Amino acid sequence: MASHPAKLPLILKGIAALAVLAAVALAAPSIARLPPVEAPTGFDNQTNGFTTQTQFDLDRTQFEAREDLADGLGPVYNAAACAECHQSPVSGAGSQIAELRVGRFDGVAYSDPPGGSLINDRAIDAAIQEHATGADNVRTFRLSLNTLGDGYVEAIPDRAFLDLQARQPPGMKGTIIRVPVLEAPGETRVGRFGWKDQHASLLSFSADAYLNEEGITSPLVPAENTSMGLSMAAYDTVPDPEDAATPAAPYGPDVEAFARFMRATKAPARDPILAQTPEAQAGAEIFRQIGCAACHTPMLQTAPAGTALHGGRLVVSAALGDKILHPFSDFLLHDVGTGDGIVQNGGPGTRTKLRTAPLWGLRTRDRLMHDGASLTANDAILRHGQEATPVVHAFLHLSPAQKSQLMAFLASL
Numbered sequence: 001m002a003s004h005p006a007k008l009p010l011i012l013k014g015i016a017a018l019a020v021l022a023a024v025a026l027a028a029p030s031i032a033r034l035p036p037v038e039a040p041t042g043f044d045n046q047t048n049g050f051t052t053q054t055q056f057d058l059d060r061t062q063f064e065a066r067e068d069l070a071d072g073l074g075p076v077y078n079a080a081a082c083a084e085c086h087q088s089p090v091s092g093a094g095s096q097i098a099e100l101r102v103g104r105f106d107g108v109a110y111s112d113p114p115g116g117s118l119i120n121d122r123a124i125d126a127a128i129q130e131h132a133t134g135a136d137n138v139r140t141f142r143l144s145l146n147t148l149g150d151g152y153v154e155a156i157p158d159r160a161f162l163d164l165q166a167r168q169p170p171g172m173k174g175t176i177i178r179v180p181v182l183e184a185p186g187e188t189r190v191g192r193f194g195w196k197d198q199h200a201s202l203l204s205f206s207a208d209a210y211l212n213e214e215g216i217t218s219p220l221v222p223a224e225n226t227s228m229g230l231s232m233a234a235y236d237t238v239p240d241p242e243d244a245a246t247p248a249a250p251y252g253p254d255v256e257a258f259a260r261f262m263r264a265t266k267a268p269a270r271d272p273i274l275a276q277t278p279e280a281q282a283g284a285e286i287f288r289q290i291g292c293a294a295c296h297t298p299m300l301q302t303a304p305a306g307t308a309l310h311g312g313r314l315v316v317s318a319a320l321g322d323k324i325l326h327p328f329s330d331f332l333l334h335d336v337g338t339g340d341g342i343v344q345n346g347g348p349g350t351r352t353k354l355r356t357a358p359l360w361g362l363r364t365r366d367r368l369m370h371d372g373a374s375l376t377a378n379d380a381i382l383r384h385g386q387e388a389t390p391v392v393h394a395f396l397h398l399s400p401a402q403k404s405q406l407m408a409f410l411a412s413l
Contacts, residue, residue: 174332
């Protein structure tokens with residue numbers, strides 16, 4: 001082949017340009033990885049960017065929609081809509097609504113009653129109404145939890161919880177349990193949702209709640225509950241699964257809408273005025289100094305955008321990835337002396353343990369602790385014991401002015 005010396009400079013320039021492009025391409029991941037930013041907050045019914053506002057509004061409408069018998073409501077259930085229990089001050093938040101759980105403990109071993117620990121408050125027929133019995137010597141109420149910002153919680157990597165646990169004082173180390181991800185058979189993740197950390201996935205959480213709270217089955221949980229161990233086939237007239245799969249929604253259109261809605265919610269917002277006062281800012285430091293922050297962790301960070309979770313069924317989007325959040329919870333199980341006595345996914349050792357209650361949105365709640373029996377922050381603090389005993393002792397030794405500052409901080413959350 002004949003050479004063309006006149007073209008050589010152009011060829012060299014082309015090679016150099018390709019080298020520059022290759023270097024840029026290799027560097028692209030580090031360039032594209034932006035520093036973490038604060039997760040958006042607000043009680044404004046606006047999307048966090050995970051979905052469009054139009055999709056968010058559609059999903060919120062489904063979250064608020066009341067089911068009826070034709071939809072498969074019941075036969076035993078607690079509510080006819082998600083928003084019946086999650087609506088203060090907006091859909092997706094918590095409320096004063098509580099569910100009833102019972103169990104049996106003989107001083108050594110725990111067991112569920114027939115049909116499980118949940119006693120549904122409602123039934124479509126009087127013949128199948130559930131009740132606690134004399135044999136159920138473990139009895140507890142559990143308040144409805146806030147779900148706002150849970151998309152960020154779902155996106156926290158498991159490693160973050162392990163690192164957090166490792167940094168906690170020896171007598172205050174939280175318990176981590178790994179729980180099944182229903183949409184990814186065989187896979188487990190660190191539990192973070194529910195009073196007992198029963199779930200790690202919002203799809204799993206949605207399907208479980210749809211069955212246990214509204215009595216509606218779906219592809220992830222296709223079997224109807226019983227009434228205290230007795231079959232309800234005679235009362236269940238809608239074929240299971242009632243939230244049936246479609247090509248666009250293989251886990252059920254409703255269940256997928258619920259999960260998508262929660263993933264798209266903003267995190268609970270602090271009081272913008274009170275949070276900036278000197279009293280609340282001083283209270284935040286006192287909160288840290290006396291040890292509250294060991295479990296009520298002020299800050300966590302989500303996984304990078306593009307991270308695959310749940311067997312690849314969820315990829316962390318830019319709206320959820322690399323976000324800093326302030327839930328004031330480690331989402332781990334602790335024994336602070338107020339445990340509800342119920343065993344779920346965590347095994348016998350978790351009977352007296354509960355998930356650290358996230359304090360974001362605290363100002364929107366008028367009943368505190370898992371059972372709603374504490375009506376003020378001061379009452380709730382004084383109920384703490386066991387692992388939290390040193391913190392309560394430190395609280396009792398605060399001056400009146402310091403306690404006032406701490407309360408101002410909590411009131412700002």
